[in-house]
Every structure is written in structure tokens, then in C-alpha cells.
Amino acid sequence: MQTQEIQKISSQVRRDILRMVHACQSGHPGGSLGCTDLLVDLYFSTMNLKTDAAGKVVFDMDGTNEDLFFLSNGHISPLIYSVLARRGYFATSELASFRKINTRLQGHPTPHEHLEGIRIASGSLGQGLSVAIGAAQAKKLNGDKSTVYCLMGDGEQNEGQVWEAAMYAPHHKVDNLIAFIDENGQQIDGPTEKVMSNRDLQAKYEAFGWNVMRMDGNNAEDIQNTLIKAKAALGNGSPIMIIMKTEMGAGVDFMMYSHKWHGVAPNDQQLQDALAQLEETLGDY
Amino acid sequence: MEYLSQHNPKVVALCADLIGSLKLEGFIKNSPERFFQTGIAEANMIGISAGLTLGGFIPFATTFANFGTGRVYDQIRQSVAYSGKNVKICCSHAGLTLGEDGATHQILEDIGLMKMLPGMVVINPCDYNQTKAATIAIADYEGPVYLRFGRPVVPVFTPEDQKFEIGKALHLVEGKDVTILATGHLVWEAIQAAEALLEKGINAEVINIHTIKPLDVQAILASVKKTGCVVTAEEHQYNGGLGDSVAQYLAMNHPTPMEFVGVNDSFGESGKPAELMEKYGLNANAIVEKAIKVMARK
Numbered sequence: 001m002q003t004q005e006i007q008k009i010s011s012q013v014r015r016d017i018l019r020m021v022h023a024c025q026s027g028h029p030g031g032s033l034g035c036t037d038l039l040v041d042l043y044f045s046t047m048n049l050k051t052d053a054a055g056k057v058v059f060d061m062d063g064t065n066e067d068l069f070f071l072s073n074g075h076i077s078p079l080i081y082s083v084l085a086r087r088g089y090f091a092t093s094e095l096a097s098f099r100k101i102n103t104r105l106q107g108h109p110t111p112h113e114h115l116e117g118i119r120i121a122s123g124s125l126g127q128g129l130s131v132a133i134g135a136a137q138a139k140k141l142n143g144d145k146s147t148v149y150c151l152m153g154d155g156e157q158n159e160g161q162v163w164e165a166a167m168y169a170p171h172h173k174v175d176n177l178i179a180f181i182d183e184n185g186q187q188i189d190g191p192t193e194k195v196m197s198n199r200d201l202q203a204k205y206e207a208f209g210w211n212v213m214r215m216d217g218n219n220a221e222d223i224q225n226t227l228i229k230a231k232a233a234l235g236n237g238s239p240i241m242i243i244m245k246t247e248m249g250a251g252v253d254f255m256m257y258s259h260k261w262h263g264v265a266p267n268d269q270q271l272q273d274a275l276a277q278l279e280e281t282l283g284d285y
Numbered sequence: 286m287e288y289l290s291q292h293n294p295k296v297v298a299l300c301a302d303l304i305g306s307l308k309l310e311g312f313i314k315n316s317p318e319r320f321f322q323t324g325i326a327e328a329n330m331i332g333i334s335a336g337l338t339l340g341g342f343i344p345f346a347t348t349f350a351n352f353g354t355g356r357v358y359d360q361i362r363q364s365v366a367y368s369g370k371n372v373k374i375c376c377s378h379a380g381l382t383l384g385e386d387g388a389t390h391q392i393l394e395d396i397g398l399m400k401m402l403p404g405m406v407v408i409n410p411c412d413y414n415q416t417k418a419a420t421i422a423i424a425d426y427e428g429p430v431y432l433r434f435g436r437p438v439v440p441v442f443t444p445e446d447q448k449f450e451i452g453k454a455l456h457l458v459e460g461k462d463v464t465i466l467a468t469g470h471l472v473w474e475a476i477q478a479a480e481a482l483l484e485k486g487i488n489a490e491v492i493n494i495h496t497i498k499p500l501d502v503q504a505i506l507a508s509v510k511k512t513g514c515v516v517t518a519e520e521h522q523y524n525g526g527l528g529d530s531v532a533q534y535l536a537m538n539h540p541t542p543m544e545f546v547g548v549n550d551s552f553g554e555s556g557k558p559a560e561l562m563e564k565y566g567l568n569a570n571a572i573v574e575k576a577i578k579v580m581a582r583k
Binding site: 062070111112120128133138161172 | 332
């Protein structure tokens with residue numbers, strides 16, 4: 001897919017995120033906006049997804065013979081919900097129910113409510129990489145050649161379980177896995193460097209045995225090129241980690257360059273100001 | 286596990302650096318490609334197990350009970366129970382009787398932790414044969430299961446070829462005076478207690494509650510209606526254990542005088558298994574005492 005088309009979809013997804021969070025006055029817009037370009041690329045271009053004869057995506061829990069994505073930093077749920085709906089897993093009208101009573105779009109994603117596209121609960125941080133590794137090993141056992149993707153936050157790197165998983169994957173040569181760290185430099189209590197420094201993530205993962213790449217997570221072209229490079233490096237005995245620089249709140253000028261919008265919903269005026277910066281490309285839900 | 290390696294190609298095994306203790310050698314020998322060594326990293330082991338279910342595998346995640354439950358409670362809660370994953374958490378060295386290693390390893394809260402999770406099945410078999418039967422049976426059950434067992438060598442008194450039915454209590458001794466509901470290796474102690482009570486002219490009914498959740502409430506209700514009083518026996522805290530489940534059910538459905546054999550809000554300590562069972566009141570003598578006490582309350 002052309003990067004221009006991806007950018008168009010991303011603009012609509014960003015509108016969805018803002019409107020969802022605004023409607024329930026709750027949720028996490030900052031990281032959702034920051035990772036939009038990656039998820040749109042994965043679901044609309046890079047990932048090989050199961051479809052029916054008419055080309056519509058179909059969901060089954062096992063996900064054999066298709067690429068899988070695991071969201072470890074589950075608080076950016078508005079993003080995954082919007083992307084799944086826009087990709088056709090469920091109706092975009094359901095986005096209006098986000099975080100409301102009786103919804104399948106829980107505050108953090110879960111398969112408990114049988115939402116198409118979600119295979120694991122996440123929200124309590126640090127667990128998604130382990131799950132993705134397990135799914136990647138299941139694919140190997142099944143002789144399934146597809147790829148497993150996983151996104152984590154940079155604040156999430158504080159969690160010890162991440163490093164258990166980081167040690168395990170190269171040891172077991174889980175080389176059908178591409179993981180990402182959203183390096184936006186922010187967490188709830190402030191800049192990651194101040195709260196709990198990650199120091200040199202690239203050196204750390206390389207020391208554990210990962211093939212580490214870097215990209216600009218808000219540049220559609222760089223995302224596409226890096227993913228082509230990463231896919232070409234699969235099957236060589238090492239898992240791949242892409243550290244992607246993003247801007248929290250990307251796409252909305254007043255939400256960028258601060259951790260303030262990590263978990264705060266915009267008010268009516270702020271929503272209007274934000275939407276004015278994002279073209280409605282696919283029609284609001 | 287060796288049996289499962291030969292009979293169920295979907296079973297995979299994981300272990301956190303305790304292959305010998307969990308007796309996985311046979312499985313690994315038969316199916317090395319279906320075994321995953323995680324190192325001493327239990328949180329990761331639970332997450333990987335959850336991931337392995339995608340694609341149809343049935344992961345058996347194994348370690349000591351303390352490290353397989355308390356240490357990784359949130360991983361089990363989110364990635365397994367809430368996510369509805371078909372993971373079997375199989376843990377040895379539950380309770381006091383692992384002995385000399387002491388309280389850091391002697392978890393007495395694991396039944397409670399696991400039974401509180403919605404949808405989790407909790408099984409505590411009583412001897413080698415029943416543990417083997419349960420291990421085979423849970424592979425055929427779809428959903429998360431916690432299987433706990435102890436370390437010490439205990440008498441093997443159940444049939445080798447038994448069929449294990451999850452949630453189905455087993456009557457071992459018929460009686461009319463007092464019901465003894467036991468789980469795990471306290472079942473053997475309960476049988477000894479029933480013999481001692483018989484010498485005193487008391488007919489105790491002994492039921493093996495190998496499945497704590499779902500609890501066989503019909504079997505329990507039928508027995509206490511007959512005897513009018515009940516003693517529970519387990520290698521676990523009062524809080525959260527079998528006794529607590531039975532008390533909750535009876536309080537709502539058929540209030541009955543009840544006594545508990547278990548550990549009452551205390552940590553364990555180092556010692557030989559028999560010494561610890563004596564000191565913490567977990568043996569046949571303790572069951573006899575509680576049976577006499579509860580009968581007096583009828």
C-alpha cells in the first residue's frame with residue numbers, strides 16, 4: 001500500500017481515538033496517537049491476515065497461517081479498537097461504546113468479551129512479549145511460516161517480566177517474531193529518563209541476543225522500509241526488536257511534547273481544536 | 286506427563302528449572318520439541334503458556350506451588366484466567382510437607398489464590414495414582430486448571446487404573462456420625478482417623494474432595510444431611526482453602542456444625558514432614574480430635 005493511503009487511514013484513526021476518548025471522558029489518547037502510524041501500517045499493509053473469498057478479514061482465535069499482533073501496552077486500546085474496526089473486524093459504530101457499560105470495548109483489551117481481533121488481555125504491563133513468544137513458538141510447532149508482532153511501551157520496560165522474555169526469545173531462537181518498543185520517552189509520572197531510565201535499550205537488547213533496528217514511528221515511509229528490512233531478517237536465529245521513536249500525541253499539536261495527555265480526555269473545545277487538525281478521510285463512525 | 290507425551294500430541298510442557306522435581310524426564314525424552322525450558326522465570330513461563338494455546342496446544346506449566354501461583358498471580362489472572370486460555374498450571378511442593386526448605390517454599394495460600402480466579406478449576410489429588418489420573422484428565426478438559434500436589438512420599442491407596450472425573454467427590458468410607466471431607470494427602474490421614482474413630486465407636490464418613498473448584502456440593506450436602514456435622518482436612522490455610530469453600534456453601538444452604546483441620550493463619554517452618562504435620566495439627570490425630578469436638582456441637 002502507498003504511504004499516502006496509509007497516512008489517510010491514520011488520519012481517520014486519530015479522529016476515532018479522540019472521539020472515543022472524548023465520548024467517555026476517559027482513556028489514553030497520547031500513546032494511542034503516537035503509535036497510530038505503526039498499527040495502521042501493520043494491519044493495512046504489512047501483516048498477512050486471514051480473509052474470506054470476498055477479501056473481508058475473518059477472525060479465529062488460533063490465528064494459524066496468518067500474522068498475529070499482540071498489544072502489550074493495553075492502555076492504548078482506542079488505537080487497536082479503531083484499527084480493528086476500520087480493517088473490518090467489527091462495525092465502526094461499535095467504537096461509540098468504548099469504555100461504556102456492557103461494551104466489548106473494555107478500557108483495556110480482552111478476549112473475555114469475544115471482540116474479534118483480540119487474542120489476549122493486556123493492561124497490566126509487561127506480559128505481552130511473553131505471550132507473543134509463546135504464540136511464535138506455537139507457529140513453529142505447527143509448521144506455520146507466518147510472523148508474530150508485538151508492541152510494548154518504553155515505560156513498560158521497567159517491568160521485570162519483559163527482561164525474562166528478552167532473555168528467553170534469543171535462547172530459544174524465536175526468529176519469527178518482530179517486537180516494537182514505542183520510545184516516546186514519557187510515562188505517567190514524567191519523562192522515562194527521570195522516572196526510571198532505560199539507558200541504552202538498543203545495547204541492552206543486543207546484549208540479550210536480539211537483532212535491533214531503529215525507526216521513526218511517526219514516519220510512514222520509514223516504517224514501511226524498516227518493516228521490509230525486518231521481514232527479510234526473519235528466520236536467521238534471532239528475534240527482531242524495532243525501537244521506534246514516536247511523539248506522544250502525534251498529529252495534534254497541543255498534545256505533543258508532554259506526558260500530560262497520557263491518560264487525559266480532551267474537553268469539547270479541545271476535541272474541536274484537535275479534529276480541525278485531522279482530515280476526515282473515511283467518514284467518522 | 287510421559288503418558289501424555291505419547292498419547293496427546295497437543296500437550297506441551299514448560300518448566301522453570303525444576304525438571305527433576307516435576308518428573309519431566311520421560312516427557313522430554315519422548316517429545317523434546319514439545320518441551321520448553323524457561324529458566325528461573327515463572328512470570329515469563331505463564332505468558333508463554335498463554336501464547337502457546339494459540340494454535341491449539343495444551344501447555345502444562347510446571348514448577349513449585351509457591352512460584353507457580355503466588356509469585357505469578359497477576360500473570361495467571363490476566364494472561365490465563367481473564368483471557369480464558371487453556372493452560373494447566375501443575376505444581377509440586379505445595380504445603381508444609383516439603384519440609385526442611387521452610388516457609389519461603391511452603392505455600393499454604395495457593396488453593397485460595399487460584400480458586401478466587403473466575404473460571405479456574407482447582408485440583409488437589411491424594412496420591413501418586415490419582416495425581417497421574419488427574420494429569421491425564423485435565424488435558425481433555427478445555428479451560429484453565431490448577432493442579433497442586435505435595436512432595437513427600439505418601440501411601441498409594443487409590444487404584445492404578447482409576448478414571449478421574451473433575452468435580453466428582455469420592456466416597457472412601459461410609460459412616461453416619463460425622464463427615465470428614467479431606468483433600469490431598471490429608472485423605473490418607475482421614476482414613477487413618479476414621480479407623481481410630483471406629484475403635485471409639487464412632488462411624489465417620491470419609492470423602493475425598495480431590496477437586497476444590499468446582500466443589501461437589503451434592504455429595505457434601507447428602508453426607509452432612511446424614512451425619513449432621515463435618516470436619517474438613519487439608520494442607521492449607523483455613524482462609525481460602527477447602528474448608529472455606531465448604532463453609533460458604535453450607536452457611537447458605539444447610540448450616541452445619543463444622544471444624545477445620547488446616548493451618549490457622551500462620552507460616553510454616555523447617556522440619557521433617559511428620560514433625561510439621563504433628564506441630565501444625567495436620568495429621569490423623571488432629572482429625573480425630575476435631576471430629577469428636579464437632580460431634581459434641583450437634
